[in-house]
Amino acid sequence: MISIDVIRKPILADLEAFDAFVGENFSAEGELLQDMLTYALSSRGKGVRPILTMLAASICSGHAGAECGAERVCSKRTYLAAMLVEMIHTASLIHDDVLDGADERRGKPSVNAKWQSDRAIILGDYILARTMALGMASAQYDLVSYVGSAMATLCEGEVLQSQHANSFDTTRNDYFDIIYRKTASLLGVAAALGALSVGATKEEVDRMRKFGEAIGMAFQIQDDILDYNRQNNTGKPVNNDLREHKITLPLIEVLERVTPERRTEIVDVLRRCDTDESAVDELQRIVDEGGGAALASETMHAYLSRAMHLLAKYPASPYREAMMNLCTFIAERDK
Ligand code: GRG
Numbered sequence: 491m492i493s494i495d496v497i498r499k500p501i502l503a504d505l506e507a508f509d510a511f512v513g514e515n516f517s518a519e520g521e522l523l524q525d526m527l528t529y530a531l532s533s534r535g536k537g538v539r540p541i542l543t544m545l546a547a548s549i550c551s552g553h554a555g556a557e558c559g560a561e562r563v564c565s566k567r568t569y570l571a572a573m574l575v576e577m578i579h580t581a582s583l584i585h586d587d588v589l590d591g592a593d594e595r596r597g598k599p600s601v602n603a604k605w606q607s608d609r610a611i612i613l614g615d616y617i618l619a620r621t622m623a624l625g626m627a628s629a630q631y632d633l634v635s636y637v638g639s640a641m642a643t644l645c646e647g648e649v650l651q652s653q654h655a656n657s658f659d660t661t662r663n664d665y666f667d668i669i670y671r672k673t674a675s676l677l678g679v680a681a682a683l684g685a686l687s688v689g690a691t692k693e694e695v696d697r698m699r700k701f702g703e704a705i706g707m708a709f710q711i712q713d714d715i716l717d718y719n720r721q722n723n724t725g726k727p728v729n730n731d732l733r734e735h736k737i738t739l740p741l742i743e744v745l746e747r748v749t750p751e752r753r754t755e756i757v758d759v760l761r762r763c764d765t766d767e768s769a770v771d772e773l774q775r776i777v778d779e780g781g782g783a784a785l786a787s788e789t790m791h792a793y794l795s796r797a798m799h800l801l802a803k804y805p806a807s808p809y810r811e812a813m814m815n816l817c818t819f820i821a822e823r824d825k
Contacts, residue, residue: 650668651736674703674710
């Protein structure tokens with residue numbers, strides 16, 4: 491089983507320097523805002539996006555990786571790129587928890603649970619505003635222009651998702667469109683910006699973007715599979731997608747294999763999931779019996795194969811190995 495620490499190893503010194511860079515750049519005026527910001531930034535996640543930016547920068551700059559992990563190889567421009575992406579991710583999670591009324595994030599009370607939704611929204615806005623201000627002050631407009639459109643794409647994905655959750659009509663194509671916008675696009679930008687930050691060619695930036703998007707699709711599919719796994723370690727309550735009427739790939743796989751009459755029955759069970767826990771249990775059973783998670787996992791592996799194939803263009807190095815390991819981690823992860 492590949493751990494995130496194994497993936498971090500070749501870029502450890504850079505990741506530590508990146509943490510310090512974020513700490514130096516992110517502070518707030520006012521005690522309450524500072525408390526909320528400190529809380530949001532200290533409940534660290536896995537850091538997949540900064541890892542991806544650093545690895546893409548390292549692989550594209552052609553480092554052999556001899557000094558691997560012990561010494562920094564990335565520049566401040568790469569740290570800035572990683573920070574822009576990670577802060578958008580952080581703000582989007584804070585807003586997402588408000589929209590979902592989620593009480594927990596990363597195994598701890600969410601910002602909205604601790605300080606109420608109105609303040610959580612402002613904190614998310616503040617992080618976005620500070621992120622854009624820092625980007626503009628750096629005058630590295632090529633990096634900033636990517637993240638501006640990435641934010642818009644996240645919002646489009648979120649609205650599409652809520653539209654479909656109300657109409658109970660999500661098809662496989664709708665689902666791919668949603669997860670591309672809400673997750674894969676930002677991972678694509680994380681990898682592309684890593685490449686761009688070291689002056690990679692357009693072809694390489696595009697290749698890294700495709701890599702990030704492919705693993706992003708796989709990442710979200712695994713997230714959706716984990717929502718049906720009652721033993722997961724995500725720190726989020728299980729079956730939340732059902733309570734929020736979200737039709738994700740494990741359920742789509744089952745719905746595509748039943749008669750129209752049975753589909754109507756299953757959707758009727760889904761309609762009750764927001765208020766009736768026995769409906770949630772029933773749908774979990776339906777997806778288990780239909781093998782929805784295993785079928786969704788096949789699609790996830792297809793995206794990961796596509797991503798690994800893109801890495802074949804690069805010579806072997808600890809960075810390429812870490813990117814391969816990242817693919818394996820996504821498939822194996824339970825948090
Ligand atoms: C504020 C830019 C902005 C957008 C608002 C709410 C919203 C629109 C978008 C939500 C997008 C969203 C939450 C997508 C889910 C992405 C995802 C897979 C999150 C989990 O990522 P991990 O596992 O999280 O990398 P950690 O906790 O490890 O950082």
